[in-house]
Amino acid sequence: MRQARFTLKELPDATLRRLRSTPSYFFLIWRWSMWIYALIVITGSGPSYRNTPVFYTCILLLIITFLQSLVMTLYSPVIQVFLAHFTPFRFLKHIKRSFHGLEEEDEDTDILTPLAATHNRYWEISIYALDVIICGLVTYYSGPFGKLPNFGSSSPFYRYGMSTAFAAALPYRYRGSLIAAIGYDLFILAGMFFPPSGPAYTPNIIDIAGSLVDTPIAALLVAFVISLLARYIHSNKQLQDDVRRQTALLGVAETIVREANNQELLLQKSAEQLQHGGHFERLIIALTDQSATEGKDKDTLTIIETQTEARSAGSASQSGPWNQARLAQVAQEGQKIQHFERDRQSGIASLYLPFSKEGKVQMIIGAEKRQPMTFESKQEDFLHIAGAQILIALDNMRLAEQTIQLAASAERSRIAREIHDGIAQLIFMLSLNTETCATQARRLIEASEEDAELLTPLAQRLNTLVTISKQALWETRNYMFSLRPLMKGTTTLTQMLTSQLREFEAISDLPVKLIVEGKEQPVMPESQLAYRRAQVGAAIFRIVQEALTNAYKHAAATHIEVFLHYRTDGIEVEISDNGHGLPPTLQADGQTNEQAHIYSGQGLDGMRDRASELGGNLEITPASAVGGVKVRAWMPV
Structure with missing residues (x-):
């Protein structure tokens, strides 16, 4: 029973x-x-x-x-x-x-x-x-x-x-x-x-x-x-397929709303819903990296930046890797590829659809399934509808991120203006008046030997106040540079470093020499490559800023040299000074120990972190046998 x-x-x-x-x-x-x-x-x-x-x-x-x-x-x-x-x-x-x-x-x-x-x-x-x-x-x-x-x-x-x-x-x-x-x-x-x-x-x-x-x-x-x-079964199956596709589209829409701030989860869940809704064996959502080929030869294949794949359990052991050359071809040409490869069982149908914005392919959706013929138009339409929704969602995520960055940048600019117009001006006037008083005290000492004994301590204290006020002014300027946008509009990295070094010379009275080798290649303002260049430029600016601060505050340097080199694979910068050199608390390989923060606060670790976050590296070595420190940083663009 x-x-x-x-x-x-x-x-x-x-x-x-x-x-x-x-x-x-x-x-x-x-x-x-x-x-x-x-x-x-x-x-x-x-x-x-x-x-x-x-x-x-x-x-x-x-x-x-x-x-x-x-x-x-x-x-x-x-x-x-x-x-x-x-x-x-x-x-x-x-x-x-x-x-x-x-x-x-x-x-x-x-x-x-x-x-x-x-x-x-x-x-x-x-x-x-x-x-x-x-x-x-x-x-x-x-x-x-x-x-x-x-x-x-x-x-x-x-x-x-x-x-x-x-x-x-x-x-x-x-x-x-x-x-x-x-x-x-x-x-x-x-x-x-x-x-x-x-x-x-x-x-x-x-x-x-x-x-x-x-x-x-x-x-x-x-x-x-x-x-x-059979006709009745086929019509009911078509109805079930339509319902499944509509359910998948609804799921994609819900995912877009729910995962509006997480691109990875948005792509993964959308791929799974599209794979199930279209009864595909495998489905991939690939995002292109247009910045990898900007300014290069037209025949260069576009690099696929992100790939998210979903597949059914029955095909996981039999499907090989996706054809990267075919994905790159779709990304470059902007034309769909529909392919059918017959084998002894039945055949494998594949479809690659591009999704473009402003004439550039931003996303590709690829699907594969074992069946006796190519994909039907309704399956292609299903992917087109879903892909358009996903592309709009990704673009909205990018715009929202840019809006947040612009809002933060505007707020930082406002605070920087307040510091410049308020605290910085007051400190500058304090430094100027203190320096004037110190000069007057020295003149009185030189003019009257009787008053020299009384005025000498005053002059020393005024000189100390001059030094403190200049350091306070330098710290304030550093905060201003940290707050306000760096590479804004058409400003290049060379122009930005030049302005930084001139201001440093005016405050510190230390001569700084800038040597530039190579030429910075122009890029489209709204491209991903321009965004990458801005990130690298900001990191180089901060690294130079920290190195100058260390040379001014701790190394007692009398000359600083900055070497900027535009290489084919990235940007390299070297900051060398003739100061005291590396302190004994700094290890030979350039790694900081626990006491190294006394020398530079969090500076050395911060410089190294900035470089590594962008895929680059940073080295801190003695500048020469006489003394001094050389800070070398390289970052790819």
Whole structure:
């Protein structure tokens, strides 16, 4: 009882699957019922047949048809459902799924055939032709068993043989059913004019019509019913596909709203929903990096910056890596690529769709699926609709990020202006007045030796105040530089460093020499390359700023040299001074220990972090044998 309940659970529960299986069940029930009918007729025959050669011939035919029906049953797709947990057939089912590369729910929606599909048209035709021949021969040799006429409907296997036309009607519809029925009737005609044995018989129109007409008519009716059923299944499958695609589009829209601040999750979840909604085996969403080829040769392939992939479980072990050259070709040319590669099973259809903005491909969606033809237009439209939503979402994320950056930059600029117009001016006036007082004190000391003893301590304190006020002014200017935007508008890195060094000279009274080698290449203002250049320029500015501060505050340097080198693979900057050199708290390899922060606050670690965040490196070494420090930084652009 338990086994019966377990078997019934294996029946397909989906309505479309039950409809797909119904014709195949009908064929198997018909064939086995007619075999049992033939068994009853032959074994229940009277004594007059028991010792005749035709009786033993019919017993042999019973064995042959039993084996034939058993093979058809065991390899029928609808029966394999019941035998899924029987080890040999579970293995065959696994082989079949691996062979197709599909999950069971992703199978074709056509009517299930009596035999499992082989994906070889000639092999399948041979199998069904052999079925026609066996059924025809069985009817031919068993005709003399019954009463006259000794052909056709008098055979106990006549109705059994009719099922060969039903079998051919499942995969080949009208054409297959008619050909199988005509082939079966040829054996009826052979028994009519060339009987294998039995008494002579003169055919009449009633016997001929009864033996020849009913099989083609029944085959056509079966083909008609199967065609209607297949059309109904197909239309319902199309409706289910449409609902699934609409659900996937709704899921993508919800993901866009929910993951509006996380690009990685947005792409991953959208890829999974599109892969499931379109019943694709694999789907990829790739973002291009236009900055990698700006200013380069036109034939240079565009680099794919980000790739997010989703795939079904059935294809994970069989699909290889994505064709990067094909993705780059779509990104560069902006044209879709639709490809179909046929193999011995069926074929693999692939589709690559570009999504552009302002004439440049920003995103590519690629899909693959094992099927007998290329993708339909509705699948392409589905990806177009979803891809447009994702592209708009990504653009909104980028605009929101830029808006935040602009707002922060505007606020920093406002604070920098307040510092410049308020605190910086006051400190400057304090420094100027203090320096004036110190100068007056020195003049009084030089003019009167009597007052020198009293004025000397005052002059020393005023000189100390001058130094402190200049350091305060320098710190204030540093805060201003940290707050306000650096590379703004058309300002280049060379111009920005030049302004920085001139201001440093004015405050510190230290001569600074700037050497520039190479030329900074112009870029489009709104491009990703311009954004990358701005990041690198800001990092170099901060590194130079920290190095100048260290040389001014701690190294007691009298000369500083800045070397800026525009290389083909990035930008390099060196800051050298002739000061005291590296303190003993700084390790030989340039790494800071716990006491190194006394020398530069968080400066050395901060410079190193700025370089590493942008994929570059930073070295701190002695400048020369005499003394001094050399800070060298390189960052790719």
